[in-house]
Amino acid sequence: MLKIKNLHASVEDKSILRGINLEVNPGEVHAIMGPNGSGKSTLASVIAGKEEYEVDQGEILFYDDSIDELSAEERAHKGIFMSFQYPVEIPGVTVTNFMKTAINETRKAQGLEEMPANVMLKLIREKSELLDIDRKFLSRSLNVGFSGGEKKRNEIFQMAMIEPKLAILDETDSGLDIDALKIVANGVNKLKSKENAVVVITHYQRLLDYIVPDFVHVILDGRIVKSGPKELAYKLEEQGYDWIKEEVNA
Amino acid sequence: MDLKEKLISSFLAFENQVDVDSFVHNIREEALKEFEDRGFPSKKEEDWKYTSLNKILKEDYSVFPKQENALEYSEVKKYFIHDIDSYKIVFIDGKYSSHLSETTHDGMDVCLMSAALSKPKYRIIIENYFNKIAKGNSISALNTAFSKEGAYIHIPKNKLVEKPIQIIHFSTGNEAALMLQPRNLIIVDENSHLQIIERHQSLTENPVLTNSVTEIFANKRAIVDYYKVQNDNEEASLIDNTFVKQKQESHVSVHTFSFGGKLVRNNLNFYQNGERIDSTLKGVTIIGNKQHVDHNTLVHHQEPNCESHQDYKGIFGDNATGVFNGKVVVDKEAQKTNAFQANNNLLLNDKATINTKPQLEIFADDVKCSHGCTIGQLDDNAMFYLRSRGIPEKEAKALLMYAFANNVLESVKISELKQRINKIIATKLGVNIGFDL
Numbered sequence: 001m002l003k004i005k006n007l008h009a010s011v012e013d014k015s016i017l018r019g020i021n022l023e024v025n026p027g028e029v030h031a032i033m034g035p036n037g038s039g040k041s042t043l044a045s046v047i048a049g050k051e052e053y054e055v056d057q058g059e060i061l062f063y064d065d066s067i068d069e070l071s072a073e074e075r076a077h078k079g080i081f082m083s084f085q086y087p088v089e090i091p092g093v094t095v096t097n098f099m100k101t102a103i104n105e106t107r108k109a110q111g112l113e114e115m116p117a118n119v120m121l122k123l124i125r126e127k128s129e130l131l132d133i134d135r136k137f138l139s140r141s142l143n144v145g146f147s148g149g150e151k152k153r154n155e156i157f158q159m160a161m162i163e164p165k166l167a168i169l170d171e172t173d174s175g176l177d178i179d180a181l182k183i184v185a186n187g188v189n190k191l192k193s194k195e196n197a198v199v200v201i202t203h204y205q206r207l208l209d210y211i212v213p214d215f216v217h218v219i220l221d222g223r224i225v226k227s228g229p230k231e232l233a234y235k236l237e238e239q240g241y242d243w244i245k246e247e248v249n250a
Numbered sequence: 251m252d253l254k255e256k257l258i259s260s261f262l263a264f265e266n267q268v269d270v271d272s273f274v275h276n277i278r279e280e281a282l283k284e285f286e287d288r289g290f291p292s293k294k295e296e297d298w299k300y301t302s303l304n305k306i307l308k309e310d311y312s313v314f315p316k317q318e319n320a321l322e323y324s325e326v327k328k329y330f331i332h333d334i335d336s337y338k339i340v341f342i343d344g345k346y347s348s349h350l351s352e353t354t355h356d357g358m359d360v361c362l363m364s365a366a367l368s369k370p371k372y373r374i375i376i377e378n379y380f381n382k383i384a385k386g387n388s389i390s391a392l393n394t395a396f397s398k399e400g401a402y403i404h405i406p407k408n409k410l411v412e413k414p415i416q417i418i419h420f421s422t423g424n425e426a427a428l429m430l431q432p433r434n435l436i437i438v439d440e441n442s443h444l445q446i447i448e449r450h451q452s453l454t455e456n457p458v459l460t461n462s463v464t465e466i467f468a469n470k471r472a473i474v475d476y477y478k479v480q481n482d483n484e485e486a487s488l489i490d491n492t493f494v495k496q497k498q499e500s501h502v503s504v505h506t507f508s509f510g511g512k513l514v515r516n517n518l519n520f521y522q523n524g525e526r527i528d529s530t531l532k533g534v535t536i537i538g539n540k541q542h543v544d545h546n547t548l549v550h551h552q553e554p555n556c557e558s559h560q561d562y563k564g565i566f567g568d569n570a571t572g573v574f575n576g577k578v579v580v581d582k583e584a585q586k587t588n589a590f591q592a593n594n595n596l597l598l599n600d601k602a603t604i605n606t607k608p609q610l611e612i613f614a615d616d617v618k619c620s621h622g623c624t625i626g627q628l629d630d631n632a633m634f635y636l637r638s639r640g641i642p643e644k645e646a647k648a649l650l651m652y653a654f655a656n657n658v659l660e661s662v663k664i665s666e667l668k669q670r671i672n673k674i675i676a677t678k679l680g681v682n683i684g685f686d687l
Contacts, residue, residue, distance in 0.1 A: 048638050052630070076640035088635040092653025098639070101649060101683055106640035141653075158639065 001026050001197055002047070002166055006058035008222075009046045016042045018222035019058070024166065027194040031208055031233060032201045034219035035241050040201045041085060043219070044170040048082040049075045062166070076102075077109040079165030083155040083172050090142040095154065096124060098142050099161050106162070127160040131187045148175030156187045163191070168199045173207035185210030205237035218244055253307050253429075254289055258282065260313055261395060267314075268398055274367055277381050281394035288388035297387075300573040300605040301544040306487045306513050309457045311429035313396075315344030319422040321453075323350060329451045330416060334666045336447075337415040339401040343422055344430045346399065350418075360415055363400035363433050375404060379437055383493040383521060384463050390491040390517070393463040397433035400462075407440040407469075414445040414664060419462075421486070423454025434464040438472040447667060449479045452486035464492045468500040470524070475663055478516075480508040481674055484539065487513040498524025498553075505662060506533040507671055508543045509678050519548045520558065522584075527556040534655040534671075535564040535572055536678055538598075544573035551584040551614075560591040563655045566602035577609040578619060585614050591621040596628060596654055648679040 002024040009017040016039050024030055034040050046053045047060060049072035059066050067075055090098070104114045115123075128138060131153050143151050152172050159167050169188070173181055188198060188211050200211055208216075208230065216232040217224045220241070225248050226232070236244075251259070261282050265275070290307060291298040319342050330338070337360045340350035346362055353361045366372040367380075381397075384390045401417045421428050438444050452458045468474050480488060488511055494502050508514050520529045535543045549558040564572045574593040595604045608621040628650050636646035652675060662668040676683060 048634075050634050050638075071643065072634060072637035073640050073642045073646075076638055082638055084635065084638075088629070088632045090632055090635070090650070090653055092656035093649055097684075098636075098649075101645065102636075102639040102641050105642060105645055105683075109640065109642075162639065 001063060003061040003064075004047075004058070005061070007046070007055065007060060008057035009042060009053050009055050011042070011053050015056070016222050017046065020219075020222070020224055022217065022224060024197045024199060026165075026197055028215065029192070029198045029200065029211060029213045031213035031216045031230075032199060032219055033203070033216060033233065033236055036203075038219045039222040040219055041170055044082050044168045044201055047168060048072060048080060073105070073109070077106050081159055081162055081164030081167045083152070083159060083167065083169045085171040085174065087143045087151045087155055089144045091144050093142050095138045095140060095142055099124065099158065102158070103161060123161060127157055130160055130190060131157045132183050133157055149177065149180035152176055152184055153180065156184050160187060160191055165196050166199070167191075167196065168201065170201045171203065172200070173202055173204060181207065182210060205233040208233045220245065220248060253311060257313055257392065257396075258286055264314065264396060268368075272367060273373065273377055274380065274397065278395050278397065281381075281391040284391040285388050285395055288391070291387065291389060297546060297575065300571075301513070301515055301542065303513070306457075306459055309427040309459070311427045311457070311459055312425040313429050315428070315430070317343075317345065317424070319343050319424045321347070321350065321420060321422065326350070326420060326451075326453070329418060329420075329449060331414075331447060331664070331666050331670055334414065334664070336413045339415065339417045341399065341419045341432065343420070343424050343428060344399060344432070358406060358409060358411065359402060359404040361402050363402045363435060364398055366402035366435065367398065372402075375437065379465065379467055380435060382465070383495050383519070384465050384491065386519075387491070387517065389461060389489055390463050393431045393433060393461050393491065396431045397463070400433040401436070402434070403436045403444070403446075405438045405442045405444050407442055409442040411442070411444045414447055417446065417448045419450045419460065421452045421454070421456075421458045423456040425456065427457040428459075430458065430460045430462075432460065432462045434462070436464065436466045436474070438466075438468050438474050440470045440472065443473045445475045445477075445664060447477045447479065447664070450482055450486070450488055452483050455483065455485050458486040459489075460487070461489045462491065464490075466492065466494045466502065468494065468496045468502045470497045470499060472497070472500045474500075474502045476502070476504045477662065477664070477667060478504065478506045479671070480506065480511055480514055482511040484510065484512050484541065486511050489515045489517070491517045492519070494520045494529070496520065496522050496524065496527045496529065499526045500524070501528040501530075503530035503532070503661070505658070506545065507674075508533065508535040509537065509674055511541065511543070513542045515544045515546065517546050519550075521550050522552050522556050522558075525553050525555045527553075529556075529558040530661070531558070531560045531562075532658045532661060533562040534658045535562070535566075536651070536655070536675060537565075537570040537572070538567035539570065540568070541570045542572075545575070546573075547576045549578050549589065551578070551580045551587045551589065553583060554585045554587070556584065557588045558590065561658055562593045563658055564593070564595040564604055565598065565651050565654065566595065566604055567598040569601045571602070572604040574604070574606040574623070575609070576607075576621070578611070578621070580612040580614050580617055580619065582613040585616045587614060587617040587619065589617070589619040593623040594654070595623070595625045596651065597625060598628070644679075645681050645683055648676070648681040648683065651679060
């Protein structure tokens with residue numbers, strides 16, 4: 001599904017990613033871990049198509065097509081979704097209207113008719129229940145005045161509505177208490193299938209107790225320096241990153 | 251002959267057309283003299299520093315409408331808010347169109363200024379109200395000199411007027427270039443409620459210059475909501491002079507939606523004359539190309555315990571220019587005044603310009619007055635957020651611009667009008683998305 005080959009990327013001439021290689025197949029869950037500033041969030045933004053990031057070398061393939069030249073919305077139309085670490089507050093646009101516009105614009109791009117209003121409403125109801133979201137919340141301005149937990153739940157609600165093929169969760173666990181974490185993880189797990197894939201970017205192992213990865217990758221200085229099974233996450237939790245740095249330096 | 255000379259020399263002929271003995275004769279003559287002395291406003295005047303009329307005054311305008319050019323309702327239906335029941339006062343090239351209008355004398359007067367100025371039964375009202383507040387600039391004096399036709403609305407006390415009144419001016423291109431000077435007088439007596447929608451629409455590419463004056467009197471506890479829809483074509487210019495005088499506990503709001511026209515200047519003046527008055531001035535401006543929209547507002551707080559709320563949003567693309575000049579005066583007697591003013595602007599590129607200038611003159615010591623203006627661009631992070639959810643760039647921009655203007659639209663009380671404005675905004679921004687929330 002997703003193949004990243006020798007990806008180098010920079011922002012404002014500052015090189016951040018320095019040769020990422022990663023392959024994600026349908027049905028898999030990957031975790032990407034690493035200390036602050038290692039390039040985790042940049043990787044997510046580059047895959048999602050943020051314009052400020054310059055791809056200097058290498059390529060990103062999605063179902064064997066290069067997506068380097070595609071805009072963020074074109075990537076979304078192909079089924080790539082990123083849950084934001086810091087969801088943006090947009091006063092004046094309600095959650096419902098935002099979702100309606102996003103889904104219908106995506107359908108338009110895919111050559112489909114607009115979703116009938118009653119089907120949309122039913123879908124909204126269904127998915128908001130899945131994420132334990134209050135109906136009142138849906139008529140509020142997007143992320144405005146939402147608590148950290150509400151913002152993250154709203155991100156996963158959007159994912160549930162959009163049903164992407166590839167979901168990248170950028171530090172979705174930060175700012176969540178344990179109950180919110182469980183709701184979010186439960187939502188993600190219910191959406192998992194053999195056809196889609198999830199990439200979880202996190203500092204901490206605790207989210208991985210709930211969203212269990214098939215592979216764990218460690219990113220350091222813009223490179224994936226180690227990959228392994230889920231047990232790797234426990235070791236990182238216990239021992240930190242120093243031992244990996246030593247391994248790399250050796 | 252320039253336009254000023256042309257107007258002055260045609261005054262006699264104009265006076266011959268109308269009743270020379272009437273009470274307004276003296277008023278017209280004095281007004282003409284004022285215009286003769288002062289001429290059209292120039293950029294040398296502080297209030298006109300950022301708006302030059304030179305370009306639009308060059309045209310060789312016909313200054314009198316000669317004949318009514320008939321229009322079928324079906325041709326112009328789209329300019330009406332047609333899905334509501336309403337009174338209509340419609341003018342075509344400055345002449346009243348009885349065919350398109352729906353007026354009334356049933357318990358109130360929704361009719362014509364020409365009737366009010368000439369018929370004896372209106373004389374006392376005219377003497378009490380006509381040209382009492384439309385003062386202070388030469389351009390409204392010019393309108394006064396030629397005041398003859400427009401809307402006359404008088405709502406007696408304790409009346410809730412359920413149907414809004416639409417005042418619409420069409421120009422058809424009958425003349426190569428046309429100057430219109432409509433004159434409206436609106437009086438709402440104690441406890442009465444009234445809603446008005448006003449629109450100026452040119453149906454051709456011929457230049458049109460409209461210099462309009464509207465006087466609104468809101469007596470005790472009256473509620474008046476006035477909506478101005480300015481979405482004209484790019485050869486039409488408008489100078490709108492609106493004067494509002496409020497008595498105690500009255501609420502008056504004026505919403506101005508400026509989406510089109512070559513040059514639009516709104517002179518909006520509120521005079522508070524009683525306690526516990528509420529004045530609301532709101533506007534949304536969305537323009538591009540070389541369009542120019544100037545909002546010049548004044549709120550004069552003269553008595554204690556009153557409020558005023560000003561909220562103007564502007565979005566400027568291409569080479570468009572905007573001006574906001576908002577003045578609030580709080581007299582020494584006007585203690586406990588609460589005056590709020592905000593002007594927020596988005597510039598969509600490097601060539602668009604906004605000049606914004608709040609002015610506060612406060613002589614009372616126990617007041618709450620706030621003002622603020624911002625100039626910004628669309629937020630890149632917000633754009634990426636919307637686009638990452640599949641909303642294309644153009645639609646994402648439109649959504650953010652709509653959101654930016656939304657709190658002004660929220661206070662529109664006629665939902666059909668609000669929907670219409672949403673649609674105009676979508677068309678203006680070239681998108682086909684529903685902004686309805």
